[in-house]
Amino acid sequence: MTNEANSEGNKEKESKNFIEQIIDEHLKNGRFNKVHTRFPPEPNGYLHIGHAKSICLNFGLAEKYNGKCNLRFDDTNPSKEETEYVESIKEDVKWLGFQWDGEYYASDYFQQLYDWALQLIKDGKAYVCECSQETISQNRTTPTREGIACEHRNRSAEENLDLFQRMKAGEFPDGSMVLRAKIDLNSPNMHMRDPIMYRIMRAHHHRTGDDWLIYPMYDYAHGESDSIEGITHSVCTLEFEVHRPLYEWFVQNLNIHAPQQIEFARLNINYTVMSKRKLLQLVNEKHVSGWDDPRMPTISGLRRRGYTPESIHLFADKVGIAKRENVIDMGLLEFCVREDLNKKADRRMAVLDPVKLIITNYPEGQTEMIEAVNNHEDESKGKRMIPFSRELYIERGDFMEEPSKKYHRMYPGNEVRFRYAYFITCTGCKKNEEGEIIEIYGEYDPASKGGNSPDGRKIKGTIHWVSAEHAYPFETRLYDRLFSVENPDDAEEGKTFLDYLNPESLTTIIAYGEPSLKDTEAGYSCQFERMGYFIKDKDSSGEKSIFNRTTGLRDSWAKEQNK
RNA sequence: UGUCCUGUGGUGUAACUGGCAACAUGUCUGAUUCUGGUUCAGAAGAGUCUAGGUUCGACCCCUAGCAGGACAACCA
Numbered sequence: 001m002t003n004e005a006n007s008e009g010n011k012e013k014e015s016k017n018f019i020e021q022i023i024d025e026h027l028k029n030g031r032f033n034k035v036h037t038r039f040p041p042e043p044n045g046y047l048h049i050g051h052a053k054s055i056c057l058n059f060g061l062a063e064k065y066n067g068k069c070n071l072r073f074d075d076t077n078p079s080k081e082e083t084e085y086v087e088s089i090k091e092d093v094k095w096l097g098f099q100w101d102g103e104y105y106a107s108d109y110f111q112q113l114y115d116w117a118l119q120l121i122k123d124g125k126a127y128v129c130e131c132s133q134e135t136i137s138q139n140r141t142t143p144t145r146e147g148i149a150c151e152h153r154n155r156s157a158e159e160n161l162d163l164f165q166r167m168k169a170g171e172f173p174d175g176s177m178v179l180r181a182k183i184d185l186n187s188p189n190m191h192m193r194d195p196i197m198y199r200i201m202r203a204h205h206h207r208t209g210d211d212w213l214i215y216p217m218y219d220y221a222h223g224e225s226d227s228i229e230g231i232t233h234s235v236c237t238l239e240f241e242v243h244r245p246l247y248e249w250f251v252q253n254l255n256i257h258a259p260q261q262i263e264f265a266r267l268n269i270n271y272t273v274m275s276k277r278k279l280l281q282l283v284n285e286k287h288v289s290g291w292d293d294p295r296m297p298t299i300s301g302l303r304r305r306g307y308t309p310e311s312i313h314l315f316a317d318k319v320g321i322a323k324r325e326n327v328i329d330m331g332l333l334e335f336c337v338r339e340d341l342n343k344k345a346d347r348r349m350a351v352l353d354p355v356k357l358i359i360t361n362y363p364e365g366q367t368e369m370i371e372a373v374n375n376h377e378d379e380s381k382g383k384r385m386i387p388f389s390r391e392l393y394i395e396r397g398d399f400m401e402e403p404s405k406k407y408h409r410m411y412p413g414n415e416v417r418f419r420y421a422y423f424i425t426c427t428g429c430k431k432n433e434e435g436e437i438i439e440i441y442g443e444y445d446p447a448s449k450g451g452n453s454p455d456g457r458k459i460k461g462t463i464h465w466v467s468a469e470h471a472y473p474f475e476t477r478l479y480d481r482l483f484s485v486e487n488p489d490d491a492e493e494g495k496t497f498l499d500y501l502n503p504e505s506l507t508t509i510i511a512y513g514e515p516s517l518k519d520t521e522a523g524y525s526c527q528f529e530r531m532g533y534f535i536k537d538k539d540s541s542g543e544k545s546i547f548n549r550t551t552g553l554r555d556s557w558a559k560e561q562n563k
Numbered sequence: 564u565g566u567c568c569u570g571u572g573g574u575g576u577a578a579c580u581g582g583c584a585a586c587a588u589g590u591c592u593g594a595u596u597c598u599g600g601u602u603c604a605g606a607a608g609a610g611u612c613u614a615g616g617u618u619c620g621a622c623c624c625c626u627a628g629c630a631g632g633a634c635a636a637c638c639a
Contacts, residue, residue, distance in 0.1 A: 015577050015586090042639050077638060133637060143565040143635060178637055188566040190635040199637035218639050241568060242634045263568085265632095270574095276639095318587060320576040324569050325632060332575075332588055342601060377601070408599080417597055451597050462597050530598045557599040559590095 017321040019057070019262050023065065023233060026260065032232040035067030039093070039100070040222070040236075042074045043085035043206070045276040046291040046298045047092045049312070049333070050267040056316035057264070058235055059098040070229055071100035075107045076221045078205035086206070088291070092299040097309045106216075106225045107207045113216050113224055114168065116254050117179060117197060121160045125253055126197060127153060128163040130177045140185075140193045147185030147193045167200055170213045174200050181220070183249060191246045195219055223247040223261070224254070231259040237266040238323065267319060268327045271481040272297045273488055273497055287501060288482075294537075294548050295482040295505050305479065306525050306535035306550030307333075311340040330481060334551045341533045341550070346374050346381060346526040349419065349464040350513035350534075350547075352476060354393035356468060357410075357440045359424060362390040367467070371450070372420045386514050388421050391468040393512050395530075398463045399440050401429060406560065408460035410440065417462040419529065423448035464529045471512035474545035477537070478507040517545065525550070 016024070026032045037058040041051065062069035071093060075081045093100065120126040129136065129152045139148040155163075164179055166172065179198040187193055197220040202213055226234045234247075241263045251258040268274060273282075274297060282288050282296070292300035302312065315336040319328050349372075367389045374381035394410070403411040410416050415425040424442040432438050447454035451462070482505050488497040513528070520526075525535040532552035540546045 015579090017576085021580095040639090044639080074639065080638075136637080137635085140635070145565090175637065190566090193635085196637055201637080215637095217637075222639085238568070239633055240639090242566080244567095265569085318575075320587095322569090322576065326575060329574055329588075335588065338600090347598080373597095376596095376598085406599090419597060453597090459597080461599080464598075527598085527600085530600070532600095553598075553600050555599070560599080 018323070019061070019233070019235065019264065019321060020064070022260070022262060023061070026232070027065075031260070034232060035061060035065035036069070036230055036232045037061050037067065037235060038070040038072050038226065038229060038231050040072045040074045040106075040225075041089050042077070042080070043082060043089060044077075044080040045085060045280055046088050046300055048274055048276075048279065048296075048298045049269065049302065049315075050274050050297075051092075052096060052299055052312050053267045053316050053319065054235070054237075055093060055096055055098060056313060057321060059100075060316075061233065061235070062101075067232075068101040069098070070102040070104055070231070072102075072104040072106065072225060072229070074218070074222065074225075075105050075205070075207065076216050076218060078203040078215065079201065081206055083206045088300065092303075095299070095303060095309060096312060102229065104225070104229060105207055106221050107205060109221070109225055109228055110208060110212055110216070112228065113221055114214075116224065116256075117164065117216075117220075118161065120181065120197075120253065121164060121179075122157050123253070124157055124182065126179055126181050127155055127160045128167065128177050129153070129180045129194075133175070136178075136196075140190060143188050143190060149185055153182065153194070164198075167198070168212075168214050170202075172200060174202050176200060179214075181246075181249070183246075189242055189245055191219065191243055192249070195246060219243055219246050220250060223250050223259070224256070226259040227251050227254075227257045230257060234259045234261045236261060236263055238263045238325075239266075263323065264321050265323050265325055268325070269297065269330055269333065270327050270486040271330050271483050271488075271502075273483070275489075278497060281498075285498075287498065294477070294479050297482075304535075304537065305548060306341075306533055307337050308340050308525075311337040314339060327487070337533065337551055338554070341525065341527065343377050344375075345533055347372075347376070347529050348514055348517055348526045349386065349466055350476075350511050350517065350528040350531065351393045351395055351464065351466050351471075352478075352509060352511045352528070352531055353396040354466075354471075354512050355396045355399065355437060355440060357392045357394045357399075357424075357442060357465070359390050359392070359444050360427065360441055361443045364390055366390065367469070370420050384516055386420065386516070387467045387470040389467045389469055392418070392465045393468050393471055394440070394463060394465050396437075399426070399429065399437065401437065404561075409463055410442070410461075414461075415445075415459060417448075417451050417459045418444075418465050419462050420451050421449070421465070422446070422451065423453070423459060464531075466512050466514055468512075470515050472515050472518045472545075473510050473512050474517065474547060476509050476511040476534070476547045476549065478509065478549045480505050480507075511547070517547075518543070520545070527553075 039055050039058045059069045131150050178196045180194045183192045185193050198214045201215050244261050247261050292304045294305035367387050369385040370388045372386050399410040410426040422444040424444045427441045429437050430439040483500045484502040485500045488500040522536050522538045522540050527533050533550040534547040537546040537548050
């Protein structure tokens with residue numbers, strides 16, 4: 001290594017994303033003297049990879065600036081939220097490796113929020129409106145036209161106070177009235193045209209039970225919750241950009257701590273969908289086995305698929321943070337798992353599409369144990385023994401009766417290395433009446449034991465194998481992208497994203513693995529040499545194993561063939 | 564339609580706040596290799612949406628367009 005390379009390496013001034021630049025500025029100009037972020041999921045579904053980006057951002061910011069990050073459940077809509085989701089969210093955040101500083105719920109603040117609403121009413125900045133949903137919407141008109149004030153807008157503070165308290169007390173039916181902020185009916189920003197702060201809803205809340213009959217809306221609750229927790233930087237996605245003036249209006253008019261809301265572009269990945277609504281639909285309509293189906297972009301799905309927290313961190317790191325719309329290639333996610341798994345996954349041999357190979361010059365009935373390295377990237381992983389015998393299974397694709405150009409696996413007359421074992425020269429094959437190859441024959445060179453070249457002769461191909469007699473059969477689930485088009489969201493006329501589901505997103509086969517695969521537990525992740533990364537699924541039980549394919553290996557041979 | 568946001572290689576993100584565009588991924592070559600994996604070496608690929616302007620000099624600033632996105636829920 002040259003000195004130049006060294007000094008280059010030390011220089012690496014990592015560039016900051018725009019949010020960090022804003023924070024630097026705030027720290028410099030004294031607006032804030034610390035960093036306190038929060039991750040605010042609504043417990044109405046499972047977390048997905050898009051949330052992971054946000055989690056890594058928020059918790060990452062706190063780490064970088066030596067600050068704090070809260071986990072806050074935005075549970076202001078009891079009709080959609082459930083405890084099951086709260087638990088899964090906590091599990092996912094922890095699995096990603098983050099520990100929140102405070103665990104909060106917007107519902108913890110219902111009383112404070114209510115009191116502040118009373119204050120706004122007294123200040124003449126909020127009023128109870130009895131208009132119907134349609135009327136309110138109509139009166140707001142369109143952005144280009146002025147809004148229309150309804151007869152409730154100029155009620156006295158006393159009357160509003162009385163009405164609002166009676167709303168809370170349950171004197172009025174659901175939906176009969178709302179509390180509205182009195183801001184600006186002519187604002188070009190529709191969110192400022194007297195937004196709704198509270199609605200009457202007789203729904204059982206997962207935490208406050210039946211204590212409340214009125215519930216605050218997002219816009220009223222979110223900024224205030226941030227404020228209560230002393231959040232400095234309230235990071236959210238782009239669609240809330242238009243809400244920022246409203247966010248600021250509330251903290252300003254309540255005269256409470258004002259966090260800075262900053263918006264960034266949400267994550268999009270091709271060949272999948274990211275909206276909670278659509279993910280929920282996939283689950284409800286049983287297009288997938290559940291929220292944690294390995295094809296789902298959910299964190300629990302990725303986990304079951306074999307993704308590691310590290311691979312997701314790497315991914316979040318690589319996609320970056322910015323404000324422009326983006327679509328990340330699924331290939332990047334796959335690159336990230338391989339990058340991580342290559343270093344730590346055990347190597348094992350398993351044949352996914354088996355065909356029998358008989359070594360005609362190998363003694364019948366003999367079995368010998370072959371030593372194999374667990375991971376060439378990490379010698380500390382040690383070695384293991386694998387049985388070898390006269391009859392083996394090899395991959396159907398590793399034999400060609402009439403080889404194509406550049407093919408250097410088994411074909412009549414060609415010598416191939418059987419990984420860790422011997423050099424075997426193919427001598428022919430047998431076919432059934434349909435012309436399918438049912439057996440392949442070969443002769444081994446006893447001097448090449450261990451797979452080493454006895455005389456230094458070059459062998460182009462190395463293939464994996466499994467002793468037929470000792471093979472351990474197990475179910476293998478080969479996963480592919482869930483959708484067959486890049487962007488299932490933009491469905492053509494008369495179709496929905498469901499019409500683009502990939503019928504081959506899951507293929508179940510029986511694979512034959514080396515015996516060591518039997519003594520593994522669910523969650524055991526390894527590389528089947530030359531085939532890809534696999535993880536033992538939780539559906540496994542006792543002797544029965546199920547392995548999910550996390551992702552295949554890079555395959556430049558397949559690319560070559562597609563030319 | 565109105566307001567706001569965004570516009571840099573195929574994709575994603577940078578560019579020390581004005582000094583002729585970097586990194587990653589992807590693609591293609593080649594080398595190494597007991598995984599057609601990994602690793603290594605190299606190449607191609609944008610002249611920064613367009614048109615003006617300011618400036619010695621602009622991806623960064625200004626003006627006008629164009630394109631894409633967000634919003635017009637008693638969802639978040």
